[in-house]
Amino acid sequence: AQKVTQAQTEISVVEKEDVTLDCVYETRDTTYYLFWYKQPPSGELVFLIRRNSFDEQNEISGRYSWNFQKSTSSFNFTITASQVVDSAVYFCALSDSNYQLIWGAGTKLIIKP
Amino acid sequence: NAGVMQNPRHLVRRRGQEARLRCSPMKGHSHVYWYRQLPEEGLKFMVYLQKENIIDESGMPKERFSAEFPKEGPSILRIQQVVRGDSAAYFCASSPHPTARWNEQFFGPGTRLTVL
Numbered sequence: 488a489q490k491v492t493q494a495q496t497e498i499s500v501v502e503k504e505d506v507t508l509d510c511v512y513e514t515r516d517t518t519y520y521l522f523w524y525k526q527p528p529s530g531e532l533v534f535l536i537r538r539n540s541f542d543e544q545n546e547i548s549g550r551y552s553w554n555f556q557k558s559t560s561s562f563n564f565t566i567t568a569s570q571v572v573d574s575a576v577y578f579c580a581l582s583d584s585n586y587q588l589i590w591g592a593g594t595k596l597i598i599k600p
Numbered sequence: 601n602a603g604v605m606q607n608p609r610h611l612v613r614r615r616g617q618e619a620r621l622r623c624s625p626m627k628g629h630s631h632v633y634w635y636r637q638l639p640e641e642g643l644k645f646m647v648y649l650q651k652e653n654i655i656d657e658s659g660m661p662k663e664r665f666s667a668e669f670p671k672e673g674p675s676i677l678r679i680q681q682v683v684r685g686d687s688a689a690y691f692c693a694s695s696p697h698p699t700a701r702w703n704e705q706f707f708g709p710g711t712r713l714t715v716l
Contacts, residue, residue, distance in 0.1 A: 491642075493642075522704075524707075530689060530709070530710055530712065531707070531709045531710065532691065532707040532710070534706075534707075537704055578642055578643070580642075580643075586633075586648060586656075586695075587633075587645040587648070587656075587659075588633075588643070588645065588693075588705060589645075590643045590644070591642050592640075592641055593641070593642050
């Protein structure tokens, strides 16, 4: 069965600190896709990244970076030098043999000034 | 190119009333997905539709909920005789290709339903 676990319910850091959001997934498929979405207080969903299971290269986009490790079934997300505007709920999601997106419960990130 | 449109953005209903949520997919997209987000939770798949067809409604409650995607016009998620537990954010997503796992689903802004 597919499952996405985001064990951190809420994280609070002071601005400019680095923060890592964890995501662990379960799937029986060898081909699958992993996603991260941001949901700011306004409520919309903002697509951040998509990664397929055959590409284990880490990705960096500005202050954002993603660490994909198939050996531990993890797809962690790090924000470097966090800013108040990064405050949001962040969701990790999985898509495998089914078109459905399986979502984690989300991690609420609070960046204090 | 306009994104996925959902309306209304906020909807308030009293218990027992009907709620109709609309979703217009992105131009060129003929596949629509509805997800529900209960407070403090992640999204849960409800239904997948193509034009005039329901492909998978395995996530939809068996009673009171229905969805359609007519040949013309938006997709509609209909909730009859709403109860307080239906209060949630309902997100619609669209895609041009249904089963490609690489396919990114484009999400609308959501409709927040409050049942009094």
